[in-house]
Amino acid sequence: MADAYIYDHVRSPRGRGKPDGALHEVPPVELASQVLAALRERSALDTRVVDDVILGCVTPVGDQGSGIGRIAALNAGYDENVAGYQLNRFCASGLEAVNSAAAQIIAGQSDVAVGGGVESMSRVPMASDGGAWYGDPAVARRTYFVPQGIGADLIATLEGFSRADVDAYALESQRRAATAIAEGRFARSLAPIRDVIGETLLERDELPRPGTTLADLGALKPAFQQAGEEGGFASVAMLRYPHVEAIRYVHTAGNSSGIVDGAAAVLLGSKAAGRRLGRAPRARIRAFASIGSEPTIMLTGPALATQKALKRARMSVSDIDLFEVNEAFAAVVMRFMRDTGASHDRVNVNGGAIALGHPLGATGAVILGTVLDELERRGLATALVTLCVGGGMGTATIIERV
């Protein structure tokens, strides 16, 4: 089988996912198109060599409907023979798109493919696509659906993470992100997003609050207590976790991932394709895996997906230099570190979605690019990227510099 290599990647800055966010006026097809165009220009890519453009998108309706992978490629001026599609593995969609592109290449059925993702959360709010998972009473009942935040609070309860613990984690995310931004660590992969008259709307991530203090974080109200208690979801969780006396509601807007708009794209190809592209590969995809986990707590998949991917790669945690674990909620990463033994100084070294935001469909591709840049900056070799996934899943990808 062939190997799949990463040749380049690029992402948009992340704009606050609200009507007053900097990217709100940009329709998501345009947001994805500008990133695809930037990838083409940076790599001097002749798009006729691209077999497929795969974009993750979690809310693929309205602005983001009708197969945004294909439409964004066309809108970006990619050759008409480039196929495209959209996939949805909830929060790992961007990484799953990379993995799917890699799979085509490894299988020898594509030579060059783009994997990435897009989500304009300000324009297409979460859950705009409906879904039986939570909306069909019979299905919600059988799957013991509870909102993810309650799953995160349940993790904190089971693991004994206090409010102070998760806030301290969030503060560190802000601190690391602020350092990374100040030192320009993200700059080489950021493509500014422009408006219709060509002026720059946003060139750096909009969400971070570098001056955040523990006191600021401590003042925020628990975000999921009302849904748990008045909305009845704690009773659903209790049926699955009957040894929990009471859920501790520790997650707030300050220690959960931020809602943002953003897009990212990763250029992958076979070794042979690299010769045709006239470029050297930056990293090899060593292994990837997706896995299902208990769906009510929902967010414990990253460690399971990690073990599965490590096993496929015949590697162990100690073989990985850097980890990117999506900061959906502070407790998710804290539990990951406890489950795998990965130390915090190797995990999310440039901060994560708590500080920078989580554009659902794009994040997997964003953090894959971020960690590749950081491997190169530090002169390290291996990284593992993983995200927790709706419905109780995890996805992980291991890369190795070449």
Add this chain to the structure above:
Amino acid sequence: MYKTLTAVADSSGILTATIDLPDRSMNVFTPELIADLDAIVRQLKDDAALRGLVITSGKASFIAGADIKDLVTAYERGITPRQAFDWSQSLSQLLRRVETVGKPVAAAINGLALGGGLELALACHYRVLADDPKAVLGLPEVKIGLLPGAGGTQRVPRLIGIAAAARFLTDGSSLPPAEALKIGLVHELAPAAEAVARARAWIATGPEPVAPWDRKGFRIPGGAGLMNPAIGQAFSVGTALVTKLTQRNYPAPAEILSALYEGTTVPFDTALRVESKHFARLLTGPVARNLMRTMFVCKGELDKLSRRPAGVPRGSPPRLGVLGAGMMGAGIAHVAARAGLEVVLLDTTAEQAARGRAHAQKELAREVERGRRTTESAAAVLGRIEATADYERLARCDLVIEAVFEDRAVKAEVTRRAAAVLPKTAVIASNTSTLPITGLSAAAPSAARFIGLHFFSPVEKMPLVEVIVTKKTGDETLARGLDLVALLKKTPIVVNDSRGFYTSRVFGAYCQEGQAMLAEGIDPALIENAARVAGMPVGPLAVTDEVSLELQYRVALQTRTDLGDRYVAPVSLPVLKHFVEDLKRLGRKSGGGFYDYPAGAPKRLWPGLAAEYPRAAVQPSLAAVRERLLHIQALEAARCFEAGVVTTPAEADVGSILAIGFPAWTGGTLSYIDTIGVARFVADCARLARAHGERFRAPAALRARAKDGTAYHTPRAPGAAA
């Protein structure tokens, strides 16, 4: 030509059908009424001279719904889902024919309309409701484990929106007229006497006889389908709230939500079929049968004093004496005064007696404050309670309830002093919860006129009274005891005297099993949660804290003293002993027991439990803990039944639910065994006995039932008098 209604056409061709079932105080859907409605729709359709129909009732109310006595037999008859579907469709399709008859039909809802009665009105094109507080509208089917199967789950959301419909249907409570008008369930309110005239007037305007949902472009108010985020949210939260309220033990609210979800995205006739399918799932399940049989049929019989000895004439309301003005005595006096009885409330000092009377005063003042009672009415109730320390004041009492401290000597003393002044004919009752009545009756001049009336705390809220008779209790005494219970609007069960009677034994088994599990190293949060998931109102450890560990321990010690060699210590006795004697954690009132009670915060399990009873490495499943907690109670009930303490399954069932909160979905303790199947229950017990001890061994009579396949309840014939 009609058996259940009269149909009169006026000169303008408007037909008025007045439903008035013979020999019934209220209209209910009977096969005859259904046939008549079918015929009148045909008459309306076929007779070209008729231009419209007004449907009203000849009773004070409109229609009260279906006949539960027919529905309750469906499960026992082994009705199939297809038959239940057809049954639902027959009424549903009839109402659809009303709606699509092609001429305007108006309902003049002159009084209360519930269940099928409201569904009939909803199938009319226009609804005039009597502006009378008694004319409430409701679809209470959820309370008997069913859903409205004649269009209710489909017409209501199309009138008032899905979210409001979900609340209305899963709650099952009734709406007063103003509210019904406001949310759009009816078109118009009118004085009851004018309702028919208004309905006729509407027809006279020549309206188009088409339901909103049969018009082109109809949209459900507030939207439907999951592309509408508000709808997804409503179903998501609705499902979670149903779990919170029912712990998923009651299928009806969940089926109602599914009927709403599935039905509101399809054409109306498909929606009616979807509704009937969900109805069929409920009618063919045991929970609806259990709820109907126990909470309506059995409880209804007991409320009508089915255990009252025949031939004892009913007397006038008794003048009541209450000995002891503590929590129970004060509560009994309060409830009796509210029911219109004259009460003498006696305690050792005038001050203590007055304190008992002050309890009623406080409760009444709160009602006045909330506008639920007038100052005059409160004063009248309070005026009926005479607080005194003078036994002579009991001289004219017909019935005296002793409610003093659970101590034989004290009880004997007050009984003797009261008997000295009471008329010879007076009945003396004891409110003891544990002490055998036969022993207490020795202090009374006549064992024939002595009885146990076991009220539960708080008296105002608890709906049951356990009436205890000894071998010598006379028929007249029992009749007067039951008459009093009925006057107080409570439900009586009659049990034979023995230690702990019936309800306290079942309750004790529950508490002891929880304590035993704690001692085994089962996580206490799991024990408490499993109890609530089973449907118990409070976990066994929490409820033990409420009644106090010390009390339970003292009762155990007293029992040991009384029984001597025959005493079998409950498996949990070491736990009580350790808490009471070593840890001095006596319960909630003493600052803590199994729980801590921090000021201004919710109670929480005492963190020290883990050190006292180290957690076992392997914990049982939720289902296993739940099974132990319910099985042990049902077993204790079976033992009481075998011993003749409780003599009818109906009383065992109703008593367990109303007194100790045994979950209603089971239909009660013995109904629970029937529902599981006697043979399977006995096999479960054998397995549990091997794992956890002899207390789970099924008694001989129960094992014999398992062999013959004899359930506790005998199936009722359809339509048989209940």
